[in-house]
Amino acid sequence: MVRAAILPAVGAPLEIREIVLPDPGPGQVRVRLAAAGVCHSDLSLTDGTMRVPVPAVLGHEGAGTVLAVGAGVTHVAPGDWVVLNWAPSCGECHHCRIGEVWLCVKALSGVGGVHAHDAEGVELHPGLNVAAFAEETVVAANCVLPAPAGIPLEEAALLGCAVLTGYGAVHHSARVRAGESVAVFGVGGVGLAALQAARIAGAGTVVAVDVSPAKEELALAAGATAFVRACDTTAREIRALTEGRGADVAVECVGRAETIRAAWESTRRGGRTTVVGIGGKDQRVEFHALEIFHFARTLSGCVYGNSDPARDLPVIAEHVRAGRLDLGSMVTDRIGLDGIPAAFEAMLAGKGGRSLVVF
Template sequence: MKIRAAVLQEIGRERPYTHTQPLVIEELELSPPGDNEVLVQIKAAGLCHSDLSVIDGNRPRPVPMALGHEAAGVVKAVGRGVTDLAEGDHVVAVFVPSCGHCEPCAEGRPALCEPGAQANNAGTLVGGGYRLKRADGTPVSHHLGVSAFADHAVVSRDSLVKIDPRLPLRHAALFGCAVLTGVGAAINSAGIRAGQTVAVIGLGGVGLNSVLGALVAGASEVIAIDLDDDKLALAEELGASRTFNSAAADCVEQVREATRGGVDCAIEMAGSEKALEFAYRITRRGGLTVTGGLAHPDRKVAIQQVSLVAEERTLRGSYVGSCVPVRDVGRYVALFQQGRLPVDKLLSRVLTLDEINDGFEQLAAGQAVRQVVEFE
């Protein structure tokens, strides 16, 4: 079938993206779903820094590539072997397919699925090969197994989670990345316990979800830190107990003084080595520093090695919030429906597909928390 999709032609075009137009809306040919695959009519797809990092070259991927990985939609058809989804089901796409058989999957760590990572790096589906091509037959790479900036997508069954159809799809899209990654970092990776003090550094869509996750987990104090005063104000609206603008030269000292020597857990979601060093410095003796920000692969972090030992500190990475999507998506949706996880407040703007380059310019400029492309 023919679809409309946003295709990245080349990596590293200069900003502003509104003018340079790195994404081109093209008509592509989409193959029908193969074994263990599903045809999904995309209804909403979020703009995320993981997409932006491909556009700006921080995380190079094979081009041409149809971008988009945070999405929700409706099942239109299923391939052979898919017995637990049917036409009309509502689904959320997860950007790491989990095969269920490799060692990480068997250990209950599907975010680290090895076949999933190999396929994502190659720009193919986990079942192998491409389902997208141009009119001349040129294959178009898949982004993280989803390619959601399109009206339809063929994805692996292992990339989908069935959801409650009462959940608005523009909100459901956020659960596939921003919510899983941010809330999961607080609940799963950090294992926040009731009464602990928590700081979140970097208040994009994922970071603000970490604020929400820390609150749901019962943190006694949640401190929000960013360079942008508007995002700090939003964090306060969501329930953060204190905010600090990290542009202040003595911000580390301010936080440590306010928390009597540092927080129990600091979560870095800015995707910057400087932000991670900041997070480590405001973590107390015996505390935990978690990072879910994806910096450029060449970036290095400088920390005082002896402090890891003498202060029994822990530094931990978090990918996809250390989540088990088939377990956690439903749990987080239920919290949203109960009013305890107000992720709808993070939605800055709803776009059409034709406005996508302007949306990424807004994201790159730090002027939006979460934007969603909505399809009719």
């Protein structure tokens, strides 16, 4: 048996219990987790913003060591370090065929399966395919990627979601060019990765925006050249920092209607806003027809940073090894499984960067 964080029902508190994992079957891999990041998407599963079958073992951003492999698995072996890939692409659907693997229609097909059982025999589902909030997990072979060499395994966990998403939002979705100005809304795990990615892209003015003034130090360390506390005048303050025009690019990492609207308003005429944050159906963003015409701005969604993990992990790893991207600086709390509920509360309160469950 291994310990895991289980969501018994939508809206219910997490329960830390022992579960029984099966041996890996054909095409499966068993992994001992070294660490797992606590992501806002996990919180979105608990409150029903994102829907998955329950009861479920949550957690999707993780890295660990392969313990065993099932028949037919050849790309990893026992003892290998791996990063979990919670949204594997099938390679066959329309989106995969045209290179948009982050929109694969089968990426979450595993969430409805039975991942494990609790001590009473109740079937458990993998929250986002990989069930990383557990000491060990069993996943499909396409849910593991070899961990990049030269990166501590605990920190490599962040590569599985926060870094791929933040880096991809800047480089693949917004396509930030050298010298452009960037505003990043939300200085959590993904926002910190986006700030570092903007610096790597050669952005000029980089403005971090957050409701908490305590995030300023984190933001400046990540590459922000200025920090603005979110308020009714945020867009005006960003324009003042960008010669009155507004930012070339805004990256929204919160998922709230007012933040999306503020990000859009903070960009110049012809500017680009990329929305990374996951909001609920109750979050309505309004525009009138004349402003859409007049400002000629672009507003786009961004799933998983529009990233292809197999392609992008080696690139990001080289930035880490070269010292251009600092994974450790994104982690503000190292916790155990029992600390996940408190990490959720801190996230809701806008406190800290990434919380990392260390096993």
